[in-house]
Amino acid sequence: MSIPLDRLYHFIEDIAQRIFKDRVIIYRFYPHGSKNVDDLHQLIDYTWEDQQIYPSVYCHDQEPMDYAYSKNVCRSRYALTSLSKTKILPFDPLPHFLRNLAVYEKYLLLHSEQRSLDVINYAQDQFIPVYWWSHAVIALDWFRFAQHVTLNRQSKKTFLIYNRAWAGTREYRLRFAELLIQLNLQDSCQTAVNPVEPELGIHYDLHQFKNPAWRPQTVLENYFPISTAQSHYSADFDIGDYENTDIEVVLETLFDDGRIHLTEKSLRPIALAQPFILAGTHGSLEYLRNYGFKTFSDIWDESYDTIKNPEERLSAITDLMAEIINAPPQIREKKLIHAREIADYNRKHFFSAEFFNQVIDELTANLTSAINEVTHTTNYQGWVDRWNKYLSDPDILEHATTQSAINVFNISAINHIKELINSKLNPD
Numbered sequence: 001m002s003i004p005l006d007r008l009y010h011f012i013e014d015i016a017q018r019i020f021k022d023r024v025i026i027y028r029f030y031p032h033g034s035k036n037v038d039d040l041h042q043l044i045d046y047t048w049e050d051q052q053i054y055p056s057v058y059c060h061d062q063e064p065m066d067y068a069y070s071k072n073v074c075r076s077r078y079a080l081t082s083l084s085k086t087k088i089l090p091f092d093p094l095p096h097f098l099r100n101l102a103v104y105e106k107y108l109l110l111h112s113e114q115r116s117l118d119v120i121n122y123a124q125d126q127f128i129p130v131y132w133w134s135h136a137v138i139a140l141d142w143f144r145f146a147q148h149v150t151l152n153r154q155s156k157k158t159f160l161i162y163n164r165a166w167a168g169t170r171e172y173r174l175r176f177a178e179l180l181i182q183l184n185l186q187d188s189c190q191t192a193v194n195p196v197e198p199e200l201g202i203h204y205d206l207h208q209f210k211n212p213a214w215r216p217q218t219v220l221e222n223y224f225p226i227s228t229a230q231s232h233y234s235a236d237f238d239i240g241d242y243e244n245t246d247i248e249v250v251l252e253t254l255f256d257d258g259r260i261h262l263t264e265k266s267l268r269p270i271a272l273a274q275p276f277i278l279a280g281t282h283g284s285l286e287y288l289r290n291y292g293f294k295t296f297s298d299i300w301d302e303s304y305d306t307i308k309n310p311e312e313r314l315s316a317i318t319d320l321m322a323e324i325i326n327a328p329p330q331i332r333e334k335k336l337i338h339a340r341e342i343a344d345y346n347r348k349h350f351f352s353a354e355f356f357n358q359v360i361d362e363l364t365a366n367l368t369s370a371i372n373e374v375t376h377t378t379n380y381q382g383w384v385d386r387w388n389k390y391l392s393d394p395d396i397l398e399h400a401t402t403q404s405a406i407n408v409f410n411i412s413a414i415n416h417i418k419e420l421i422n423s424k425l426n427p428d
Contacts, residue, residue, distance in 0.1 A: 143271035160245035275339035
């Protein structure tokens with residue numbers, strides 16, 4: 001499924017450049033959704049000279065960040081440990097590779113995480129973090145047609161659960177499926193399991209779990225259909241799934257984690273006006289309420305959202321599901337009527353100008369603050385001193401003298417930047 005997300009980054013570029021009143025260089029992962037540092041590319045091809053004199057925004061706003069991984073990979077591959085030709089010439093666009101080479105000594109890092117140690121680590125390592133909830137705008141695009149859907153409800157199952165990939169931060173989904181079996185909830189759920197992780201091509205029996213508590217001791221495929229869903233299915237919706245169920249149990253990307261990073265998964269039931277239970281990191285429901293959504297604490301127990309221990313939180317969620325199933329039919333139906341009223345409100349709010357403006361205003365305010373901060377990190381004299389030192393190396397001087405391409409450093413570009421810097425240092 002091809003999603004034209006570059007339009008989103010052009011939109012961000014436009015906001016940033018209106019704030020800065022000049023060019024701002026945007027880097028984003030392509031293909032979209034990648035976490036491979038080699039896939040971080042410029043949105044538009046800028047010259048090497050441009051990269052030295054304009055601020056840069058690195059967009060890591062789709063997937064959870066992994067500071068330790070990025071730091072180790074970048075430094076092991078491209079660390080500028082000497083002035084030798086082999087060390088100075090790559091100039092890969094990643095910020096770790098440009099360290100201390102541009103006029104600006106800090107870079108902007110666009111992210112979608114709260115309560116994040118990775119954000120703190122990046123902030124201590126030449127980055128100015130800029131928070132915004134990217135998946136809110138992405139989901140508005142992906143689920144735009146849900147605004148016009150009228151569901152013909154004929155509920156056959158109580159719970160809708162999309163349980164697909166389980167690698168990395170999603171290992172908990174296997175234990176969740178096992179808890180459903182232990183509580184005899186499987187027949188009340190429209191769901192499936194994928195015993196072979198699609199990304200790894202490995203059965204969960206052979207998988208080395210980061211958290212051993214999530215390893216199931218039950219043969220899950222004996223109780224659930226095998227999932228055949230493709231990786232892009234979370235960006236889509238099946239109307240029949242929502243017509244045939246009452247409540248979606250959302251299995252977010254992050255669960256066994258300290259961060260809050262809500263994706264389109266949490267917004268899919270909202271777009272479809274479906275009541276939901278949210279299996280995310282603690283505080284995820286409060287996060288939604290901060291953006292104007294209502295949750296269901298007046299109808300069922302949402303204290304699971306406050307439980308920091310992930311194993312206890314997961315048990316609380318499945319216990320809540322059992323409580324809903326075991327309630328007398330008349331009471332359950334009365335609660336569902338109330339829950340659907342809240343779900344209708346949430347859908348209207350999701351597709352409202354008020355919600356969109358809240359997300360964009362927050363992005364604009366945070367970008368404005370960060371751009372104001374980065375403009376105070378210029379080190380013009382340091383840039384000149386560094387390049388004077390680099391050009392004293394015969395290999396580097398030879399390379400700079402013989403190069404003419406606009407995407408690599410050369411004497412012409414270096415001298416032009418020096419002239420610009422001199423005009424700033426000596427305006428008279």
